[in-house]
Structures are given as C-alpha cells and as structure tokens.
Amino acid sequence: MTAYVPTAAGWSEGGPEEVADGIFRIPLPLPNDSLKAVNAYLWRGDEGDLLIDCGWVDPRSWEVLTSSLDRLGSGLKSIRHLFATHFHGDHLGAAGQIREAGGAFVTLGMGDRETARILATDPELARSRTRELLLRHGAGSVAEALEREAAANPRPPWLSPLPDLFIDGGELPFQGHELEVLPTPGHTRGHLCLWDGSAGILFAGDHVLPHITPSIGVEVPVGGLPLLHFLRSLEKVRDLPAQLVLPAHGPTFQDLAGRVDQLLHHHEQRLRLCLEAVAAGARTAMAVAQAVPWTRRERRFDELDTFNQMLAVNETVAHLDLLAERGELSLGRSELGVEFTTASGGS
Template sequence: MGDDVRSELQVTSHAQAEAWGTGRVAAAEKIDEGWWALALPIAEGTLASSFGYALMGADGVHVIDPGWASDETFDYWRTFLAEHGRRVQDIETILVTHSHPDHLGLAGRLREASGATVMMTAAESAVLNDVAVGMGGSDEWMRVELLRWGVPDHLHSAMLGELHAAHFSTPLAPDRVIADGEEILLADRTLRAHVTPGHTDGHLCLEDPGAGLLFSGDHVLPRIYSGIGLGQLPGSEPLGAYLRSLSRISELDQCEVLPGHEFRFRGLRLRCAQIAAHHLRRTAAVQEVDRRMSGASVWDVTGHLLWTRGWDNLRGFERQSALRQTELHLAAVRSGDAETWLTGGVISHAG
C-alpha cells in the first residue's frame, strides 16, 4: 500500500473510494456515455475486487478486463447485461490489460459463450502462454528461484507449498494482437493502445481520447504501488521498463484514470511521479544495504529492508513478491543502472 494521496489526487468516484476503504465491492457505475465500471469480486487473495469496464455499443458489448474465472463473476456479468437489455452473447470484444487472473481470468469462458474477439499484446500473450503457464506450479522452476535468492534450505518446503496454493491464469491464445500506438475501433469509439511494460512485460493501457479516459490496468493505481516483474520474459528488465513506462504515460495527464483496482481519479502526472519516487526509494535502500553487506544474497538484503507488514510477517505471494522486487532493485544497483536513476535520469521526466 502507498501513502494516502486522496487529498492530493482528485477522486472522481467517491462511491468507489468509500467501497474500497470499507472492503466492499462497489456498485456498477456509469462513467461516460456508453462506458460502465464494474467492480468484480476476487475469489482469492487480499483484494476485494478488480475493475472490469464495459462499452455498451450499438454493435454489441466491448469489455476491458472481465475479471476472475468464477461462477460468481460470470453471473455478475450476466445479471449486469440483462439489466441493460443485453446478453453475454452480445459481447463482441474482450480487451486484456494483463494476464493476471483477477483481470484476464474470465476471458476464455466469455469468449466461449459469445464468440468474442480476445485482444492483448504479443508480449503479454508470451507472458501468459510461455512463462506464467509454463513455470506456474513447477517445483523445478521454483527451486531455481529459491536457490538464486539464497532462501535458507529449511524454508524451501514451505515456500513450495505456497507456490502450489497460488492461482495462475490458464492458457489463452488471443484472437488479435495489439501493438503500441495502435488504434482500436469499438462501436463509435477509437481507443489508442499504450504498451506499458513493468508490472508485467506486456501490460497494456487503453486511452479513449474522445472521452478523455485512460484505462490503466495495474500500471497506475491511486494508492497501491503495484509489484514489478510479475510476469517477466527472459532477458527483460522490468524495473527500468516500468520507470520509462511511467514517464511515457504521465504525458496523458489530461485524462481521468480508470484503474484496475481502488477508485477513479485525476492527477496522473502526480501519481506517476509518486510511484517512481517510491520505487527509487526502494532502490536507494537496497543500494545502502548492499554497500554494508557486499555480496549478500537477495534473501539477506530483503530481510534488512523495511516492509509495511514487517518482513517476518510476509508469507505466500507477498513474501515471494518481496524477494522478486528486491532482486530487480539489487540487479539495478549492481549493474550501475541505479546510479543513473537516482541522479534524476528517470524520475525527472515523470515529475
């Protein structure tokens, strides 16, 4: 979680903010002519909901991020559409910002029920079908991670158990691959694609220039600081890519931001600067620990950093994510990239 920035950002849906703050799933909300925001329940983890978005067009229904693959979420869509004189079979398009199960999960079932065209970036298709699916649930892959991180031997069994308890997205081949800058015609709207690697390597933001809206997925959230590299292709460098993506997307400051979680807001440039600063503070902290503990393992460095819930209290995905984030920062420190970032090479563009 990040700092409370609600007094600095302009909250544009107080109903969503109140629901999020009290742990409830917000009611469906009309955003603009044709556009609706739907808070979709998440079956696992600590977050109550993720946002899906629906454009109700004369040519059918167009969906961004259909949510978790559960009967509850499917019934939610069916009920919502029925209330607006539509059916699941009327869904024409499913756009996916990224491959995590709380965003992509239901896409396959909705496509089967409707014949909809599923769209995502080529990189995210590779993340989903080659990396997440291929590695998820693999003891061999996780053992390599644990050894690389320097996790003590007596914790390996517990962390392998945590891996098997985690939920991974199932394979799904897109019907259409989206490229950076591409324009996508939906009903009477033209969306512009912005590929924003970092959270995952093929993350996609979608801009509706005519309405002044930016669907930001998990790239930019109003309070939460999204994890980095949670869907990483071999040879990629998610942390630097994320900082550059923040700089690029901050140029759309005129847009109202429709995120994957929490609530709608304005103040994109400010939020991008806050997020960049947060990650660079972590980089600086890792740099300092590495100077004091030269050659220390990822596990040892992680244990010497400050975490909101405390390092000793992290378990499951949170513990593995903390190790993964630390590994990325440590790689940047040891490669020399961090020095450039910390002297203003990235954050100055986001601020």
C-alpha cells in the first residue's frame, strides 16, 4: 500500500483527501470548538466500508460527511463498520444517525463502557460527578460558573448512542489487512488505536496528535491514574514501524516516535511545574492550575473560558495524582478537600 505525502496547512477544510490507497481523510467541522475539525477516515472495502470516527451530531458536520461519502462513491448504506476510537462526542456523536440510516455496526473500546453508559442513560450523574471533582479540588468557583453558563445556555443532551459491541483489542480483518486493535488508555479509559502493520499505518484517534496535547483526566467515573496510563500507552506505540500516522485532529504525519517523545517530554515538564507550584505553597489542584501556564501560548488560568478551566483543573488533578503515586507528593484531606504537600513534608 502506498503511503501518500502527509497533509500540511489547511487540514481542517476542504473535501476528502486520499491519504493512502483507498483510505480517505474527511475533516468534519466542529461547532464552537477551537479544535476546528475532527478527521473521520473512510476506508473503501469490496464488501462494505470501514469508517473510523464520525463527528458530532451537528447539521453542518452531517452535511459534510454525507456529501463527502457521495463524492467518494460511498454512502451511509456502504458503511459496514463504524469504529469509534473513544466515546467523545466528536468521535462517536453521529454514530446513531449513521447506524439508523445505513445499518453500520458500531464498536467502542471496552474501557469506555461505564462512561458511555452513564452519558447515555444518566447525564445528570455525569454533571454531578464533574461538580464533585471540582469541589473536592478547590475549584468551586469553576463549578459555579459552569452551572451558571449551563443554565443560561443549555447544551443539547448528549446524543452519542451506545455501540453494538465493546472491544478490547484483537484483530480486525479488512481488505486483506489484519488490523490490530490497540488499547491505548489515557485520553479516555477505553481509547483505541488501529494499527495496520502491513502498511505501517496508525489510526491514532486522539492518542497522538501532531499539534496539540490530548486532554487527560476528563472521565465520568472519576479516579484512577489517567496520566500514568497515557504515558504507558505512548510508550506502547512509540516504536511501531509507522510510515504514516492518521490523527483525529490535525494533519497526517510520519514521525511517530519523534512526536511521542515530545508528548512524553511535555508531561514530564508539566509534572515538574506542578511539583514546583506545590513546593511554592499551592496546596489544591485549583491553586496549582492557577500557578502554571496553559496552552501552547502559555496563557494564564483566568484567561481560559470556563469549559477550558474545568479541563485544566482535571488535567492538574491527573498530574498531581501521578506525582503522589510516584511518592513525590503527599496527598491529604482537610475540610477544604484534597490537599497536596511535598513528600518531604514542607508546604
């Protein structure tokens, strides 16, 4: 199989692009999202097509998806299998519509089962868990702002459907290729990549992105060590002999190991910054989040919008929990919630 030249600027616009023989990248617009677009990948097959991720439930995204399928000589009825890399709405959102319109079989990672079930059946529980996490980590002001904004501008309910099957690894034969399903927990517990060893192509979902670091720690059943899992999952894919990486956001790229090393380095740096913030007196995840810079532009916490403040607190919790797991911080509880101190006992 030929791996084509990676895409460059302007990845989020334009029609379907053939990125390897029979594999097309379809950028789908994301409403009100700084990520701009999510890449769905369509692999044409003799006995039906494979679609990897599918965009939000959104009329504009739907229009781009269906018109792109038309242009490729495919269609909703041609999609045999919809493989969602994880439960987030930009990856699984439109699955129900696609399944209804054409009968596609929808799969999702086993590790996302509990979160997907809660989001599909009890969105109120998902909201209250987020609120509890923020309160526990000193971020009551963020929780209040989220609620105020939700009341003023109610979002549509989570429409992602439950999949037909949860999978946890194994082989997926397609068009004479033995695709390997790679559990890569971190960005979500059930995140999956798809690896085509014969062609050296990695469908990377949100696990390895070329320009941004995937958010870590946003999960409904809170707890666990998402950053530890993410770092291990990065090591797991680092040395795959990839010729081409197909990410869910951003252009396709080739240097998998180089990008993985950048992400590993980024998180080690963030861990060090968090440790320094605690040593300087920040005790809660909220206080640490306020002390460290955010995004590639190094913005202050209070410059972020409320949703991104929530993500930032979550991400900080993930880093502090890993530092505690490594024995570099101690974790205690007070009436204020969870507090971190340097392991030596200083503030």
